[in-house]
Amino acid sequence: MDLNHLSTGKKMAVFAACAVLLAVLPFLVGGTLGNSWVRIIDFALLYVMLALGLNIVVGFAGLLDLGFIAFYAIGAYAYALLSSPHFDIHWLFFFTIPLGAVLASLGGVLLGTPVLKLKGDYLAIVTLGFGEIVRIFMNNLNAPINITNGPQGVNLIDPIHIGGASLGQSIELFGLSFHSVYLYYYLFLALTVGVVIMAWRLQHSRIGRAWVALREDDIAAAAMGINIRNIKLLAFGLGALSGGVAGGLFASFQGFVSPESFSLLESIMILAMIVLGGMGHIPGVILGAVVLTIAPEILRDVIGPLQMKTFGRMLIDPENARMLLFGLAMVVMMLVRPEGMWPSKRRKAEFRHDREDAAVQKG
Amino acid sequence: MDIFLQQILNGLVLGSIYALIALGYTMVYGIMGLINFAHGEVVMFGAMVTITVITTLMGMGINLPGPALVLIGLLVAIPACMLLGFTIERIAYRPLRGKQRLAPLITAIGLSIVLQQVAILIWGRNYIPFPQILDHDVVTIFGASITKLQIVIIALCLAIMAGLLLMVEKTKLGRAMRATSQNPAVAGLMGVNVNTIISATFVIGSGLGAIAGVMVATNYEQAHYYMGFMIGLKAFTAAVLGGIGNLGGAVAGGILLGIIESLGAGYIGTLTGGFLGSNYQDIIAFMVLILVLIFRPSGLLGEKMADRA
Numbered sequence: 001m002d003l004n005h006l007s008t009g010k011k012m013a014v015f016a017a018c019a020v021l022l023a024v025l026p027f028l029v030g031g032t033l034g035n036s037w038v039r040i041i042d043f044a045l046l047y048v049m050l051a052l053g054l055n056i057v058v059g060f061a062g063l064l065d066l067g068f069i070a071f072y073a074i075g076a077y078a079y080a081l082l083s084s085p086h087f088d089i090h091w092l093f094f095f096t097i098p099l100g101a102v103l104a105s106l107g108g109v110l111l112g113t114p115v116l117k118l119k120g121d122y123l124a125i126v127t128l129g130f131g132e133i134v135r136i137f138m139n140n141l142n143a144p145i146n147i148t149n150g151p152q153g154v155n156l157i158d159p160i161h162i163g164g165a166s167l168g169q170s171i172e173l174f175g176l177s178f179h180s181v182y183l184y185y186y187l188f189l190a191l192t193v194g195v196v197i198m199a200w201r202l203q204h205s206r207i208g209r210a211w212v213a214l215r216e217d218d219i220a221a222a223a224m225g226i227n228i229r230n231i232k233l234l235a236f237g238l239g240a241l242s243g244g245v246a247g248g249l250f251a252s253f254q255g256f257v258s259p260e261s262f263s264l265l266e267s268i269m270i271l272a273m274i275v276l277g278g279m280g281h282i283p284g285v286i287l288g289a290v291v292l293t294i295a296p297e298i299l300r301d302v303i304g305p306l307q308m309k310t311f312g313r314m315l316i317d318p319e320n321a322r323m324l325l326f327g328l329a330m331v332v333m334m335l336v337r338p339e340g341m342w343p344s345k346r347r348k349a350e351f352r353h354d355r356e357d358a359a360v361q362k363g
Numbered sequence: 364m365d366i367f368l369q370q371i372l373n374g375l376v377l378g379s380i381y382a383l384i385a386l387g388y389t390m391v392y393g394i395m396g397l398i399n400f401a402h403g404e405v406v407m408f409g410a411m412v413t414i415t416v417i418t419t420l421m422g423m424g425i426n427l428p429g430p431a432l433v434l435i436g437l438l439v440a441i442p443a444c445m446l447l448g449f450t451i452e453r454i455a456y457r458p459l460r461g462k463q464r465l466a467p468l469i470t471a472i473g474l475s476i477v478l479q480q481v482a483i484l485i486w487g488r489n490y491i492p493f494p495q496i497l498d499h500d501v502v503t504i505f506g507a508s509i510t511k512l513q514i515v516i517i518a519l520c521l522a523i524m525a526g527l528l529l530m531v532e533k534t535k536l537g538r539a540m541r542a543t544s545q546n547p548a549v550a551g552l553m554g555v556n557v558n559t560i561i562s563a564t565f566v567i568g569s570g571l572g573a574i575a576g577v578m579v580a581t582n583y584e585q586a587h588y589y590m591g592f593m594i595g596l597k598a599f600t601a602a603v604l605g606g607i608g609n610l611g612g613a614v615a616g617g618i619l620l621g622i623i624e625s626l627g628a629g630y631i632g633t634l635t636g637g638f639l640g641s642n643y644q645d646i647i648a649f650m651v652l653i654l655v656l657i658f659r660p661s662g663l664l665g666e667k668m669a670d671r672a
Contacts, residue, residue: 132646133649140642331473
């Protein structure tokens with residue numbers, strides 16, 4: 001973030017203000033717009049976690065991954081199968097969420113190993129295939145042994161319990177009533193902050209620098225003594241880790257998982273969050289995730305009524321219009337501002353450089 | 364043995380269609396180094412436009428024999444798809460030429476979403492049936508059955524592909540295309556209008572895609588806004604399998620992938636002891652893709668590339 005020009009005192013003030021805002025956000029939103037919007041914010045936090053995870057792979061290490069949703073799916077199914085009546089296992093989330101994260105991470109390494117040599121479009125298409133393979137298995141592993149319950153999905157998943165209190169129900173505390181979506185908000189917020197710190201620390205560590213080297217020029221990086229193989233696998237593994245955590249949280253929050261939630265479109269959506277936000281730049285990625293989760297919901301509220309008012313009937317159903325705008329936004333954004341809404345200074349400079357190069361070639 | 368031959372025949376039908384679409388991918392990739400993700404949607408539009416034209420004609424009470432109706436449909440769909448391909452390149456890809464690789468990829472995915480949604484706006488979310496105007500008479504060859512229509516599909520695909528290969532080898536346009544795919548800058552210096560060639564590549568590829576779309580629709584007797592996505596992905600796999608950028612490779616890769624997929628679907632149950640069924644058919648293409656990229660990234664007929672980005 002561009003806070004470097006501020007004094008330490010002012011920085012602390014900015015952080016404190018952000019912290020207070022985040023702490024009271026559900027009350028502000030819930031009080032004015034209703035609890036359904038708190039729920040949307042909860043989802044925004046899940047997407048922030050996912051986007052930050054994918055950002056490690058794509059933004060930091062430059063490995064284009066179009067199958068990231070598979071890790072979310074692995075985390076979600078791990079939680080769902082171990083905390084539901086489907087197998088009648090009800091393990092504690094302290095165990096199942098980390099387990100899901102580790103499984104997702106292993107999935108990341110498993111995907112990474114065979115495709116170590118691939119880059120760019122080729123990697124994109126193989127990861128896309130991996131995502132589809134995972135989804136097809138989830139869709140079909142209900143016969144002859146019923147593991148995933150097929151297209152129907154798993155329902156009645158346990159909400160997260162902390163010390164005997166379930167986050168699935170309202171809780172009275174200090175005379176205030178906390179609705180379930182508020183409780184999940186604070187849990188998600190805590191874990192999101194954890195993921196942000198992890199991503200931040202990684203970026204500025206030796207590993208993070210190695211990723212940048214790999215992204216910019218893998219041959220030079222190898223020549224400088226970076227172990228390309230390990231550093232790639234680490235990117236896949238660590239990226240998938242936060243995907244797995246988010247997946248487990250999603251399963252507990254939603255109470256229901258089915259293969260439908262893990263389609264290719266979701267992978268693309270998360271990639272779009274990163275790209276539209278500002279690839280490789282943590283604040284940009286967070287902004288991208290929040291905007292792309294919330295904007296469609298606002299549109300949903302606007303598109304329908306607007307059409308009723310102007311034409312007196314629905315010409316385009318809101319879901320259709322939402323996806324249309326989403327696709328158009330991707331195209332237009334790439335044409336107009338390929339560096340994203342909030343790029344890091346360095347990346348912005350690179351894109352400007354590109355443009356000058358292109359101008360020279362044209363002229 | 365019957366099943367084996369049957370699956371080979373099914374694979375040939377499927378494979379020749381894949382090959383036709385793969386040509387569109389491989390031509391664009393060869394020249395621009397870009398996966399045109401929206402190509403599958405062009406295929407879908409080809410199918411949809413043809414069905415619309417045929418149903419409209421029939422609705423107007425024009426009773427022509429089935430093949431004639433399909434031909435009229437194609438005569439509308441092919442130029443329409445060519446125009447679509449031309450527009451896609453002009454609006455979305457040309458401004459991004461020479462930019463960072465990720466930008467055109469994102470644009471391509473965005474476009475593919477836009478085209479799907481436009482298709483929903485026009486034709487809705489349901490399956491659109493192909494009017495029953497073609498006879499699906501079955502011919503039996505050594506105990507395996509194939510419809511006459513499918514024989515026509517295979518023959519037509521092979522003829523078109525041969526024509527295209529001939530065009531690229533023999534004509535001036537073909538030579539310019541080959542030169543551009545070797546090195547656009549030098550081709551430009553030699554007097555080739557690179558922009559025109561790239562447009563021509565998109566136009567030809569889209570035209571082939573339109574024909575392939577109609578073949579898919581006649582073979583399955585239906586079309587759907589999402590049909591382009593999976594078939595496009597498999598055609599791309601076919602292009603990679605044959606060696607991307609190589610036209611002959613795309614043909615070989617397409618037919619081979621079709622046959623592998625059919626055989627896989629037919630035998631996967633027996634091979635896994637009933638654990639996996641034919642509903643896993645879609646996995647096969649991806650497995651093939653991964654295996655090819657691991658063991659022979661340049662594809663079957665591709666040149667050895669030291670560093671394929």
